[in-house]
Amino acid sequence: xxxxxxxxxxxxxxxxxxxxxxxxxxxxxxxxxxxxxxxxxxxxxxxxxxxxxxxxxxxxxxxxxxxxxxxxxxxxxxxxxxxxxxxxxxxxxxxxxxxxxxxxxxxxxxxxxxxxxxxxxxxxxx
Amino acid sequence: xxxxxxxxxxxxxxxxxxxxxxxxxxxxxxxxxxxxxxxxxxxxxxxxxxxxxxxxxxxxxxxxxxxxxxxxxxxxxxxxxxxxxxxxxxxxxxxxxxxxxxxxxxxxxxxxxxxxxxxxxxxxxxxxxxxxxxxxxxxxxxx
Numbered sequence: 001x002x003x004x005x006x007x008x009x010x011x012x013x014x015x016x017x018x019x020x021x022x023x024x025x026x027x028x029x030x031x032x033x034x035x036x037x038x039x040x041x042x043x044x045x046x047x048x049x050x051x052x053x054x055x056x057x058x059x060x061x062x063x064x065x066x067x068x069x070x071x072x073x074x075x076x077x078x079x080x081x082x083x084x085x086x087x088x089x090x091x092x093x094x095x096x097x098x099x100x101x102x103x104x105x106x107x108x109x110x111x112x113x114x115x116x117x118x119x120x121x122x123x124x125x126x
Numbered sequence: 127x128x129x130x131x132x133x134x135x136x137x138x139x140x141x142x143x144x145x146x147x148x149x150x151x152x153x154x155x156x157x158x159x160x161x162x163x164x165x166x167x168x169x170x171x172x173x174x175x176x177x178x179x180x181x182x183x184x185x186x187x188x189x190x191x192x193x194x195x196x197x198x199x200x201x202x203x204x205x206x207x208x209x210x211x212x213x214x215x216x217x218x219x220x221x222x223x224x225x226x227x228x229x230x231x232x233x234x235x236x237x238x239x240x241x242x243x244x245x246x247x248x249x250x251x252x253x254x255x256x257x258x259x260x261x262x263x264x265x266x267x268x269x
Contacts, residue, residue, distance in 0.1 A: 025255070032249055033178075033194070034243060037196055108265070111267075
């Protein structure tokens, strides 16, 4: 019964997206660490996660949302303009770092907001 | 072990590697006029070679998709020959009055140093954001 409190699709999806931003941050950290490593290929969260999560949200099934799992994969879209075969571009990576940071802020607020609403509903106080 | 700061392993390894690179650059600049090294020959320019290391991951067996750290694979001697400079009064001059000077170009070293310091800054930005993200995550559910 108490599980139902925390199984609204929005809350679960925000949690999954939060996992995704933390994982993407790890990928960006790895990319920036290897900005000068020859033949390093940049990593990112696998694009399949986004489509899976979108599908799961449209079904509205909490179980299906909870079963999606972000994963890291080599970014096959990234092309290298460099002679050493490395596909990391410093500027792009810094942009993604900032973007990811803002996404993380948004998602923590979504999760906090969901919990806040529950608390308000339980206590009747704002 | 729980990793509160995401990506901190990659970043700290990179900061370390960039610092070693900076050390090598400063060694090259310091020895720009060294005509007699420990082996009695003119100083040979050195450069670092980076390599990525797969981070130990508990639940990922897919090679190449786990976060990677970086390390200095080796410090290589640059094989370019010394420049011969005419200076008969130099103690290391040969019979023709030529002195073998290390072939180090200061602009080249400076460019390498700037690249190292920019890479260092980029990695510091990752730590800063990792910390901010962790603090935000810790404040979930607070008023």
